[in-house]
Amino acid sequence: MGRTIHVRALGQQQGYLSWRGPLSPNLPGFVALYKGEKVGLVTYNIVDESCEIVTLNSTHLSSGVGTALIEAVRDIAQKSGCKRLWLITTNDNMNALRFYQKRGFVLVAVHRNALEVSRKLKPEISMIGNDGIPLRDEIELEMMLDDLAEQ
Ligand SMILES: CC(C)(COP(=O)(O)OP(=O)(O)OC[C@H]1O[C@@H](n2cnc3c(N)ncnc32)[C@H](O)[C@@H]1OP(=O)(O)O)[C@@H](O)C(=O)NCCC(=O)NCCS
Numbered sequence: 001m002g003r004t005i006h007v008r009a010l011g012q013q014q015g016y017l018s019w020r021g022p023l024s025p026n027l028p029g030f031v032a033l034y035k036g037e038k039v040g041l042v043t044y045n046i047v048d049e050s051c052e053i054v055t056l057n058s059t060h061l062s063s064g065v066g067t068a069l070i071e072a073v074r075d076i077a078q079k080s081g082c083k084r085l086w087l088i089t090t091n092d093n094m095n096a097l098r099f100y101q102k103r104g105f106v107l108v109a110v111h112r113n114a115l116e117v118s119r120k121l122k123p124e125i126s127m128i129g130n131d132g133i134p135l136r137d138e139i140e141l142e143m144m145l146d147d148l149a150e151q
Contacts, residue, residue: 005064006033007072010041027054030072032065040065044073051077053087070103078145086142090115092129097139104148105141114138 010029032040040058044051053073058065077085087105089096101107115135119125129135 004034005039005068007031007068008033010043029055030069032058032069034060034063034065039063040069042069042073044077046077046080046082049082050084050086051080051082053085056087066099067103074143074145074148078148083146084142084144086140088138088140090129090135091137091139092131092133092135094130094133097141100141105143107139108142109140111138111140112136 007030010031027043027045029041029043031038039060040056042056043054045054046052051073053070056066056069058069074085085105086108087100088111089100091110113136115125115137126135
């Protein structure tokens with residue numbers, strides 16, 4: 001399926017309405033399409049010279065969707081003059097930690113007990129995450145885009 005995935009900037013007309021996964025409205029993003037069907041979405045936020053990947057979701061796992069979306073954000077971040085591409089994931093998300101590190105991201109910080117603060121605003125956040133792991137910390141990963149340009 002890898003070669004048949006198309007990635008398009010999320011235009012206003014496409015909106016988020018027909019995306020059934022997690023949303024972050026009003027942010028720019030890219031949608032991945034397979035045979036016309038939406039199979040992935042990434043949203044990002046550029047502030048100064050940093051680009052944060054805010055959400056990344058694939059509905060067709062292990063088919064290259066996530067990788068294509070990461071590449072699209074990395075490219076736009078570079079073209080926009082960003083020096084840093086970064087994101088936050090949670091301590092239970094082993095899949096994301098593997099996925100991002102294999103694509104050039106490095107761990108930069110563990111924000112211990114960050115979920116405790118988040119739960120004060122959103123009490124519905126589960127105490128237990130993936131694989132029964134207590135959901136506690138936020139893990140920050142980054143990719144320095146200057147380094148890529150020099151390679
Ligand atoms: C993390 C996530 C976005 C990855 O999406 P994905 O579409 O599965 O990503 P890819 O297909 O590009 O890569 C996943 C694996 O499939 C493999 N793969 C890709 N194309 C493949 C193919 N054609 N055949 C076999 N394997 C393939 C990749 O090598 C990769 O394995 P690796 O990470 O060990 O190298 C997805 O798991 C997801 O939506 N998770 C839930 C939400 C989440 O955790 N988001 C991140 C939070 S910060």
